[in-house]
Amino acid sequence: MKGNEQKRRIRMILEYMGTRYAGWQWQDNAVTIQQVVEEALGKITSLKSRITASGRTDAGVHALNQPAHADVETRMSDEEIMKAMNAVLPDDISVKEIKTVPEDWSARFSAKEKTYRYTILNRVRPSVFEHGRVWHIKKTLEIDAMRKAASLLVGEHDFTSFRSSGCAAKNPVRRLTTLDIDRDDDTIRLTFTANGFLKQMVRNIVGTLVEAGRGKIAPDDVSTILGKRDRTEAGPCAPPYGLCLVDVVYDNN
The missing domain is CATH 3.30.70.660 (Pseudouridine synthase I, catalytic domain, C-terminal subdomain)
Known part of the structure; x- marks a missing residue:
């Protein structure tokens, strides 16, 4: 672990227009919400897991509040991660909130x-x-x-x-x-x-x-x-x- 970086689980609330995307889940030959969000988070933290959403929306489906969780290693605060992600995400995807949660919290199963x-x-x-x-x-x-x-x-x-x-x-x-x-x-x-x-x-x-x-x-x-x-x-x-x-x-x- 570098410097003061700490591994922790974060919960994020996402908002997105699904029009341009082939749904939430990663696909080999299409751009998805999960892919874009993971790439953004990976640019600013050491991403230790795939991002898991509360559910996998289909192609073209939108979300006003989509909870998701990920395990990251970073010294950044929750607020700093949110601001940094929104700076690199496209206009049709936004992070509304990020909060550190217990390691056993699951956006899907909880x-x-x-x-x-x-x-x-x-x-x-x-x-x-x-x-x-x-x-x-x-x-x-x-x-x-x-x-x-x-x-x-x-x-x-x-x-x-x-x-x-x-x-x-x-x-x-x-x-x-x-x-x-x-x-x-x-x-x-x-x-x-x-x-x-x-x-x-x-x-x-x-x-x-x-x-x-x-x-x-x-x-x-x-x-x-x-x-x-x-x-x-x-x-x-x-x-x-x-x-x-x-x-x-x-x-x-």
Whole structure:
């Protein structure tokens, strides 16, 4: 160990626009959030581990608050690390906070609850400024039908019908505590809170609720879809760019 450098685990809260990236996880032939953040941290500290996030967001998905942890060796303070990282990170990735945490704290395994928000722009005309951040749907959606369908998904269920074929989770049961749908003029926001999410679960649910809003399925059909435990019974997967990781809760949040 050089000088006064100390090895420690840090927690960072990241904010990013996922538009230009192939998701969170490192890939050989594409640029990812994890790669860019690790390269930035490696420039200013002696990085002793891969950065681990609370969850691996897909390509095009954004994050308002993405917790992550890493083991570093440095004499810099938490504040100094944050400022130095933001000085070298691109404009679409920002470190909002860095804090030293116990060595056994995990951004992934210590998480108790996550909140995602999906945004739909529901009008004929697209928005230049919201491009890449919303799903633009021209035909007016029936919000009451979407809300009724959504209410049937709240609670603890086997969400096999709403997970992608590539989902590796051994247990498909999740507890969805909140699924709120709010409309503000032309903008529809769907907010999901659960003890965890399966791969593409939120986007598959959104795609199914939009089918209810379009009148293609009855709201009550969602219960049948849930019970079938078959991905082909549910609606299409909504585009990634309307999805944002909003918050992650820990025991001592």
